[in-house]
Amino acid sequence: MTPDLHPWAADLSDLYAQVWARLVRGVRDRRAPARHPTLATVTPDGKPQARTVVLRAADKGTGTLDIHTDLLSSKVADLRATPFAALHVWDAAARLQMRLESTVTILIGADVAATWAGLPDASRQSYGSLPAPGQPIAQALDYAKRADPASFAVLRLTVQTIDALHLGPRHRRARFDRSAGWTGMWLAP
Amino acid sequence: MTPDLHPWAADLSDLYAQVWARLVRGVRDRRAPARHPTLATVTPDGKPQARTVVLRAADKGTGTLDIHTDLLSSKVADLRATPFAALHVWDAAARLQMRLESTVTILIGADVAATWAGLPDASRQSYGSLPAPGQPIAQALDYAKRADPASFAVLRLTVQTIDALHLGPRHRRARFDRSAGWTGMWLAP
Secondary structure, eight states, rough: OOOOOOOGGGGGGHHHHHHHHHHHHHHHHHSGGGSEEEEEEOOTTTTTEEEEEEEEEEEEETTTEEEEEEEEEEEHHHHHHEEEEEEEEEEETEEEEEEEEEEEEEEGGGGGHHHHSSHHHHHTTSSSSSSOOOOOETTTOOOOOOOOOGGEEEEEEEEEEEEEEESSSSEEEEEGGGGGGOOEEEEEO | OOOOOOOGSHHHHHHHHHHHHHHHHHHOOSGGGGSSSSEEEEEETSOEEEOOOOOEEEEEETEEEEEEEEEEEEHHHHHHOOOOEEEEEETTTTTTEEEEEEEEEEOOGGGGHHHHHHHOOHHTTTTSSSTTTTESSSSSSSSSSSGGEEEEEEEEEEEEEEEEEOOOOEEEEEEEGGTTOOOEEEOOO
């Protein structure tokens, strides 16, 4: 049997700490897997959607994560109809899949003014493009980037559950619930 | 400006061909990014879910993809309630995000007997574990693998739309619809 390179996967509290350590690293390190999670939402007509996002903040203490978005992107319309998101990260080095169920608050205007003020100019160009993201255009480059604070939104994810799956010599899977104080329980993988 | 390494991203039909080439490579090559897409579904209570899956078949001609699963996994329950899935692949080398909206048929029993017969024994162990995937267990390894053809299902995804986003010197995004014969149109990224 292959030796287990990740002893943290055998203990619920170590596994929980590992998940948050990987998420926090994603915010700081552009090359970390958790830098670019996949965010799944439900469209207003009840269908699933998923897209890559950039993780901008992760706070273990409050169990919250931040993602920045153009207010006119379809994910915002999804979240207005169904304010829940599933965040997915596969960390290959850790052999760890993280699945986070969250409630989502859409922050705009005065609530995000300080965040906007702290963004580099190049980053601001991602918010406010014309036409809005997802609109049909005649040619591929028929759009303009534009930094528009009125188009900037922060999605604040309040994590409700974490499902962590470690692929080791034998697989281990655990679930952590906010409502249970994050104590965790093992699940059959 | 950085030179564009991916000229296929500037032409709708080339881009469409590239998406399918990457998907087909995922079936053949265990290391290809499309080998392990993220599958998003909607739970019976209307919330999003996402998890890694293994791409087992990809047919450009019919626009279909196959994924194998344990019949008792939660994704099957999700798909019984809402037979739609979103498949997400980020191909870093191609700088290409692929988002595929699909309808899903759950194939079981006689319809998958030939597929089951062709699976290596080690693969069969992934279908029929006890307790069922996602059930609480007292200790991390309190489960047994078991090859059970009655627990084996094939999810057949009939792709309805493809959203392809290429991150180049300037980003390009296109949408391809089955209902439009896959001709494609450009979207603002």
